[in-house]
Amino acid sequence: MEPKYHRVLIKFSGEALAGNETTGLDPKTLESITNEIKKIYDLGIEIAIVVGGGNFWRGRYGENMDKTAADYMGMLATVINALALQDTFEKHGIPTRVQSAITMNTVCEPFIMRKAIRHLEKDRIVIFAAGTGNPFFTTDTAASLRAVEIGAQVILLAKNIDAVYEEDPNENPQARKFKELTYDEVLKRDLKVMDLTAITLCKENKMPIQVFGLKDPENLLQVLTGKNVGTLIR
Numbered sequence: 001m002e003p004k005y006h007r008v009l010i011k012f013s014g015e016a017l018a019g020n021e022t023t024g025l026d027p028k029t030l031e032s033i034t035n036e037i038k039k040i041y042d043l044g045i046e047i048a049i050v051v052g053g054g055n056f057w058r059g060r061y062g063e064n065m066d067k068t069a070a071d072y073m074g075m076l077a078t079v080i081n082a083l084a085l086q087d088t089f090e091k092h093g094i095p096t097r098v099q100s101a102i103t104m105n106t107v108c109e110p111f112i113m114r115k116a117i118r119h120l121e122k123d124r125i126v127i128f129a130a131g132t133g134n135p136f137f138t139t140d141t142a143a144s145l146r147a148v149e150i151g152a153q154v155i156l157l158a159k160n161i162d163a164v165y166e167e168d169p170n171e172n173p174q175a176r177k178f179k180e181l182t183y184d185e186v187l188k189r190d191l192k193v194m195d196l197t198a199i200t201l202c203k204e205n206k207m208p209i210q211v212f213g214l215k216d217p218e219n220l221l222q223v224l225t226g227k228n229v230g231t232l233i234r
């Protein structure tokens with residue numbers, strides 16, 4: 001089975017790690033994700049991951065808090081998720097390194113671009129935690145930034161819905177599903193796939209984004225072997 005890409009960055013939302021729950025970590029979901037990651041890892045694909053923290057905290061939750069403090073709390077939540085993924089991956093024999101944009105040497109490495117690339121070249125998965133390390137930026141922007149920095153060929157955006165729609169399909173079951181979009185169409189339609197900063201960064205660096213649903217665990221493997229799954233933005 002020949003993979004379509006050699007080096008990829010996968011973005012998981014924090015909520016995806018909670019499974020059917022609204023908060024926390026679901027062990028069955030972690031196992032399911034790990035099993036699918038193992039399949040693509042065994043194909044020789046170099047894998048980097050950015051994970052959100054919404055299953056524990058989002059900056060917008062702190063309505064009465066200082067925005068900077070609330071955002072830093074969200075960054076710390078992503079570190080929890082990154083360490084949980086690392087632990088599960090390594091129990092399945094997948095060597096993994098966590099790099100944080102906020103220095104915390106006791107639990108993970110600081111983000112160093114060249115070191116991250118070297119890990120990938122040595123067949124280690126690299127999980128980027130703590131977003132960009134700056135308040136006012138989302139983990140979507142972190143995913144776009146890290147993908148460009150490490151020279152990924154595509155961003156794989158794992159969502160709770162299976163593609164990009166013109167409206168929320170949970171609210172409008174008749175909403176049109178897109179198979180392919182340009183960056184400008186996403187911006188013009190305000191489709192909320194990623195935040196505007198992330199989409200603009202991808203556009204400027206010609207970084208394609210493949211949006212797909214995480215509920216079907218086979219989707220990740222299908223995307224990476226060239227199947228037409230979800231929505232491609234380029």
